[in-house]
Amino acid sequence: MREITLRVMAVLMIAFLGESVLPEGNMKKYTSVLLSAIVCLSMVSAICGNLRFDIPDFADEIETEINDTFREDVLADYKKRAEDMIEENCGAKPEITVDESGRITHVLFCGKPDNISFLMDQMGVAENEIEFSTK
Numbered sequence: 114m115r116e117i118t119l120r121v122m123a124v125l126m127i128a129f130l131g132e133s134v135l136p137e138g139n140m141k142k143y144t145s146v147l148l149s150a151i152v153c154l155s156m157v158s159a160i161c162g163n164l165r166f167d168i169p170d171f172a173d174e175i176e177t178e179i180n181d182t183f184r185e186d187v188l189a190d191y192k193k194r195a196e197d198m199i200e201e202n203c204g205a206k207p208e209i210t211v212d213e214s215g216r217i218t219h220v221l222f223c224g225k226p227d228n229i230s231f232l233m234d235q236m237g238v239a240e241n242e243i244e245f246s247t248k
Contacts, residue, residue, distance in 0.1 A: 120155065121152075121155055121156055124151060124152055124155040125152060127148075128148040128149070128151065128152050131144060131148055132144065132145055132148060184213070187215075188211055188213070188215060191211060191215055192209060192211045195209055195211070195217060195236065196208075196209055198236070199220075199222075199231070199232065199236065202228075202231050202235070203222070203224045203225070203228040203231055203232075204224055204225075204228075205222060205223045205224035205225075205228075206223070207220050207221060207222045207223070207224070208220070208221040209221075216237070217236055217237065217238050217242070218242055219242050219244065220232060220236075220238055220242060220243045220244065221244050221246055222243060222244065222245055222246065223245075223246050224245075226245055229243055
C-alpha cells in the first residue's frame with residue numbers, strides 16, 4: 114500500500130511541477146488535461162491493482178520482421194556507401210560482401226594492387242579477403 118501511495122504522490126508532484134512551469138495560455142490548458150488524465154490513470158491503476166494488458170503473440174513476429182527488414186536495409190545502405198567510398202578513393206568500383214555484423218568479408222576489385230593499403234587501413238579489410246580481377 115505504501116508503494117502505491119508513493120507512486121501516486123510522485124505522479125501528482127510531477128503533474129504539479131509540469132503545470133507550474135508552463136506559461137498561461139492554450140498550451141497550459143492542453144497540458145493540464147493531459148496531466149489530469151495521467152493522474153487519473155495512475156489512481157485507477159493503484160485501485161485496481163497491477164493491470165496487465167498482454168500484446169498478442171503476432172506483435173513479436175511483426176517486431177522481428179521489422180527488425181530483420183531494417184537490418185537488411187541498413188546493411189544494403191552500408192554496402193553501397195562502402196563501394197562508393199572505395200570507388201571514389203581507388204578509381205574502380207568494387208563488388209563487396211558484408212556479413213550481418215557489417216564487416217566487409219570479401220572485396221572483388223578491378224583497380225590497381227597499389228590500393229590494397231586503402232582497403233586494409235581505411236576499410237578494415239584483411240589482405241586475404243581482397244581479390245583482384247582483370248575485368
